[in-house]
Amino acid sequence: MKHRVKRGYAKTKNKDLPKSIIKSLPLNVSSLALAFQLTQKVSRIGFDWPTIEGVMEKWEEEIIEFKQALSLQNRKKMGEEIGDLLFVLVNLARMLRIDPEAALRKTIKKFIKRFHYIEKSLYKKGRSLRQSNLIEMEKFWEEAKANERGR
Numbered sequence: 001m002k003h004r005v006k007r008g009y010a011k012t013k014n015k016d017l018p019k020s021i022i023k024s025l026p027l028n029v030s031s032l033a034l035a036f037q038l039t040q041k042v043s044r045i046g047f048d049w050p051t052i053e054g055v056m057e058k059w060e061e062e063i064i065e066f067k068q069a070l071s072l073q074n075r076k077k078m079g080e081e082i083g084d085l086l087f088v089l090v091n092l093a094r095m096l097r098i099d100p101e102a103a104l105r106k107t108i109k110k111f112i113k114r115f116h117y118i119e120k121s122l123y124k125k126g127r128s129l130r131q132s133n134l135i136e137m138e139k140f141w142e143e144a145k146a147n148e149r150g151r
Helices: 031-043 052-072 075-095 100-124 134-150
Strands: none
Touching: 031 075, 031 100, 052 075, 075 100, 100 134
């Protein structure tokens, strides 16, 4: 399902309103990249936290809101709060000058490598993933991490 982002201001009787500064954002990028570009653009005009501490306080606030939605089992609200948490993380990455898309891709690559280690380790023991359990898989996961540090 494609999501559409409306460009510019909503229709109004006042035709003298300027075009939105966020009108030119590309819509054909990932949501992560769009969030990064959006926050980058609005931060240039001062719509930003002055310090990292402000972003971290917002993170804590959003975690509390997510936990409340979770405790109520309100799926709609949980989805909104997950979106808010992701948006705060994008802001944190931007403030630290870290490309969130590249950071996530690196983590995915690391996850895949570690999961392959689990699969190979189980195969060497003559076992499949279905014949294993979380405790055994976690042991191999930790071995994979240790092997990475040993390099």
